[in-house]
Amino acid sequence: MAKLLKKGSFNRDERVLCPLQDLCSGCQHLDLTYGAQCDFKKDQLLQLFTEFSLPYLGSIQVLSAGPAFLRDxxxxxxxxxxxxxxxxxxxxxxxxxxxxxxxxxxxxxxxxxxxxxxxxxxxxxxxxxxxxxxxxxxxxxxxxxxxxxxxxxxxxxxxxxxxxxxxxxxxxxxxxxxxxxxxxxxxxxVWFQTWMNERPVDLFCQVASFTQPSLRANKIICDVINGWIQSFPRSRLIEFGSGIGNLTLPALAAAESLTACEIDALSLEGLQKTLESLPEDLQVLRQKIEIHRGDFQKKLTQDFSQFDGVLVNPPRSGLMNFLSPLEELPANKRPPFFIYMSCFPESMAKDVVRLKECGYDLEEVYIVDQFPQTSHYEVLALLQRK
Structure with missing residues (x-):
């Protein structure tokens, strides 16, 4: 799927040198080897799970595109x-x-x-x-x-x-x-690029649009998302925080259909242009997607029972009332799986507590280290309904 950071993948003793280390606030972990940085992030996430009483018996794996020179x-x-x-x-x-x-x-x-x-x-x-x-x-x-x-x-x-x-x-x-x-x-x-399996797909947006920071690291994220959805064939998905479509297209590659929910009009304009500009052999994807604009942190009108899976990439504040209709459903009507991506683990943990109460368990967790030398990281989590 993606390159795992484990013994032999990278030099765990590698350090990135910076002449501004003692002055610049941008990096917090230049004093650590890259291996120690990744161990620190894993331990930090596990500690967060413990603080929120979130049982997870699996191992947290770190996926990395390298210890430096990633940002575009x-x-x-x-x-x-x-x-x-x-x-x-x-x-x-x-x-x-x-x-x-x-x-x-x-x-x-x-x-x-x-x-x-x-x-x-x-x-x-x-x-x-x-x-x-x-x-x-x-x-x-x-x-x-x-x-x-x-x-x-x-x-x-x-x-x-x-x-x-x-x-x-x-x-x-x-x-x-x-x-x-x-x-x-x-x-x-075209300012960014997503991936459908091994095929790159151009994404239309603006210089000022929100995207992931690294084209190389984004390939890892897309591979994980696509791989998880492939394990639930012909799924009907609802996506919260579709943005310009970075996760939407990898999900569509494996899904039966997708309902994309987003508040930002300019992001959706970029997604629409991306869909219109798809190569001829991918134009069929336009028939599989439905786009809705609104503040779905406040209110969601879609019926979760119509979907097999949920894909979310929320802002720092988390999912908020997006989860309310899910909590109101009978347990057997809730989607079988839930994919959560976040660069703010604290709000993610709060949402996972609510999902646990809805009957979902953490099945797989990855850290994608697209912010080496810093305390920040991206978390990808797959939850399944009991």
């Missing part, structure tokens, strides 16, 4: 000419010229980008590398600074020679009219 998306802050993350010793941005978290192509893009001399003091910046190596940048600045940038012209002209540029919370795209820059509506392009 970067979020830095700009402060008085410094571009980076907050310092450990004071509330001030530390200038970071290079980072071992970044893929080589993203590091190259950061090095180019750092040459810009900004005419203002503060803002947030996202750099992104797409699956075909294309460059993107999202400039999230105050309105007055955006006007300064539009009026200055030269920076935007030079940036657009290298990358697709998005500006502000509304993710507008600057367009040169011949005499000035105007901002037009957001655009959808």
């Amino acid at each position: 998306r970067l979020d830095f802050s700009l402060e008085e000419g410094r571009l980076g993350l907050y310092r450990k010793d004071r509330r001030e941005i530390l200038d970071i010229p290079g980072c071992s978290q970044l893929s080589p192509v993203l590091q190259s893009w950061l090095s180019e980008f750092r040459k810009i001399q900004w005419p203002f003091q503060k803002g947030s910046i996202r750099l992104r590398i797409g699956p075909q190596g294309q460059k993107g940048v999202w400039l999230d600045f105050a309105n007055i600074d955006i006007k300064t940038l539009l009026d200055e012209k030269t920076i935007l002209h030079n940036l657009q020679k290298e990358a697709l540029v998005e500006i502000g919370q509304r993710r507008k795209v600057p367009v040169w009219t011949g005499s000035e820059f105007k901002l037009r509506d957001p655009e959808m392009h």
Whole structure:
């Protein structure tokens, strides 16, 4: 399925060196070997299960794409000419010229980008590398600074020679009219990639859209999801938090049908364009999916008894009232399996307590370590109804 981190897979004694280790707040575990980092995350998750009285007799396996150079998306802050993350010793941005978290192509893009001399003091910046190596940048600045940038012209002209540029919370795209820059509506392009078995599928979204941070690590996530759903043939699925379709497409590859639920309109616009742009031999998938938009943390109108499985990837706050209709069903009407993906294990544990009360047991648990050197990790859990 995916490469397991066990003795022999990687050098457990490997350390990632960083000259900013004592100053940068971005990484918390540079003092540990990579093997020790993974053991720490497993122990932390098991301890969390114990605290929430969640019995799990299996082993937690760590799946990894490597100890460094994974990220294809970067979020830095700009402060008085410094571009980076907050310092450990004071509330001030530390200038970071290079980072071992970044893929080589993203590091190259950061090095180019750092040459810009900004005419203002503060803002947030996202750099992104797409699956075909294309460059993107999202400039999230105050309105007055955006006007300064539009009026200055030269920076935007030079940036657009290298990358697709998005500006502000509304993710507008600057367009040169011949005499000035105007901002037009957001655009959808291929900025990420999911997997259906061994087949890559392009995902349409924006530079500013939420995606997983690493194209390489995402392949591992897709393989696990697809493998689990294949073990429940011809399943009817409901998905909470479909986003741009990163888990939707791997699930569709093995499912009979899928109902996708998502609150963010722009994410669903990207998913719709992805479905419309599928290769001809995959167009049949469009007949297997139904898309619903709404705040499903507050209220879900779908009947869980119509589904064989549930696939969720919620925000940090967890599932909330999404689970209420499930709890109201008789035990024998609840879907046989439940797949939960989360980068916030505490809210996941709270939801799994509720699922336990609904008769679900933890069957398999993986950690996908797409945030090496940090305390963060992704959890994939398969639960089955007793």
